[in-house]
Amino acid sequence: GAGVSQSPRYKVAKRGQDVALRCDPISGHVSLFWYQQALGQGPEFLTYFQNEAQLDKSGLPSDRFFAERPEGSVSTLKIQRTQQEDSAVYLCASSSTDRDGNEKLFFGSGTQLSVL
Amino acid sequence: QQQVKQSPQSLIVQKGGIPIINCAYENTAFDYFPWYQQFPGKGPALLIAIRPDVSEKKEGRFTISFNKSAKQFSLHIMDSQPGDSATYFCAASRRGGGADGLTFGKGTHLIIQP
Numbered sequence: 001g002a003g004v005s006q007s008p009r010y011k012v013a014k015r016g017q018d019v020a021l022r023c024d025p026i027s028g029h030v031s032l033f034w035y036q037q038a039l040g041q042g043p044e045f046l047t048y049f050q051n052e053a054q055l056d057k058s059g060l061p062s063d064r065f066f067a068e069r070p071e072g073s074v075s076t077l078k079i080q081r082t083q084q085e086d087s088a089v090y091l092c093a094s095s096s097t098d099r100d101g102n103e104k105l106f107f108g109s110g111t112q113l114s115v116l
Numbered sequence: 117q118q119q120v121k122q123s124p125q126s127l128i129v130q131k132g133g134i135p136i137i138n139c140a141y142e143n144t145a146f147d148y149f150p151w152y153q154q155f156p157g158k159g160p161a162l163l164i165a166i167r168p169d170v171s172e173k174k175e176g177r178f179t180i181s182f183n184k185s186a187k188q189f190s191l192h193i194m195d196s197q198p199g200d201s202a203t204y205f206c207a208a209s210r211r212g213g214g215a216d217g218l219t220f221g222k223g224t225h226l227i228i229q230p
Contacts, residue, residue, distance in 0.1 A: 042205050042221055045217035048217055091160075102165060108159050109159050
């Protein structure tokens with residue numbers, strides 16, 4: 001595809017359920033990011049992959065959050081035992097480097113998670 | 117600690133006017149400052165970005181002004197159109213936007229009235 005694809009588009013979970021959110025990055029993009037965007041707020045960094053290596057997971061809010069990218073392409077963000085405060089839009093981005101060496105992020109449309 | 121402060125929260129401008137959105141940052145290690153545009157139900161899309169070695173950058177109707185000593189930067193939209201109505205986010209990062217990720221402002225909801 002031409003852009004970053006995320007699925008599902010919407011996810012409703014009961015409190016305590018586990019959820020898995022999928023991200024298909026732009027083909028050939030080495031870097032992949034996950035962000036969390038609460039309603040009316042800016043995106044907040046969760047984690048970063050370079051190929052299959054998770055180089056930074058400092059933004060993951062708790063040990064209930066886990067991300068993987070086993071083959072260096074598709075990534076999955078898993079949230080265990082979901083809580084109401086996990087309700088947000090989860091954005092995935094992949095990046096390319098411009099001629100000045102800046103990393104340009106391309107975002108998917110996100111997965112809107114609602115925990116009831 | 118909010119590392120990037122954005123204002124105003126919301127802004128209404130008549131068509132053809134020049135909306136100005138301001139951001140201030142605290143971390144002097146930041147060296148890459150992009151602006152993103154987000155429409156409802158979509159992810160943010162990169163509009164324009166600047167490095168601290170220049171004071172201004174123009175791309176089409178969008179201009180970034182950068183003041184390194186004041187640690188401030190702003191977005192100007194020339195000849196604004198109703199289609200520019202969206203939420204705008206400033207952001208900042210170290211090392212050109214790589215592994216550290218972007219730190220975003222809280223966003224400005226812009227409405228351009230016909």
